[in-house]
Amino acid sequence: MPITISPPAPTSDDSIELVFSGSGCVLSTSQAQVGANFEFTVILNGTCFATPPSFSFTWNVGRLPPGDYTTTLSLGGSIMESQALAVSQGVLPFPAPIPSVGFGGLVLLAVAMVLIANKSQEGRAKAINRVRHDIEVN
Structure with missing residues (x-):
């Protein structure tokens, strides 16, 4: 179950997309950003076809400040894959956080x-x- 980060080497100028893919009969999905971790959870249906269909979900997280992040794909409560996401400094100014x-x-x-x-x-x-x-x- 791969996690694809687009663009592959993002800067703070880029709008970042995370693509979570795999195979199985999907019952539901959820996504949440918890601090520097982007968590995507897939709940599979108990009954499925002989050959489970493939799935792909895209999460546009937008621009991120420079820093290190983690993307996690969980399947039914178990982490299936975790991948580092490093965002480097771009040339455009990143909006300052609202105090x-x-x-x-x-x-x-x-x-x-x-x-x-x-x-x-x-x-x-x-x-x-x-x-x-x-x-x-x-």
Whole structure:
């Protein structure tokens, strides 16, 4: 059951395709990227023809940052093949990842929003009280 990587020596400029092929009566498939591992799972049907048909599934993973990856083909829960995938630096700039905020950052952001909203409400209340006072005096 071979895994074919296209192009064979990808750079970060290339759109990468992984092709998983073999033979058997396929019941279902699934694919997942877990970190630097691309996992493709095939579940075969228990009953099949005398000569199982061949199958081929293509997974377009797109552009990847330079680095080392692994592709894995599992058949019914058992790893049938694993292959290294090395992506070298291309000439095009690779988009920078969007920074994310952890749980602590979200808590600080929420507290800041509450404080700002509270300060805004205090200013509004003072303005309303001034208007009421001006109305009472006149």
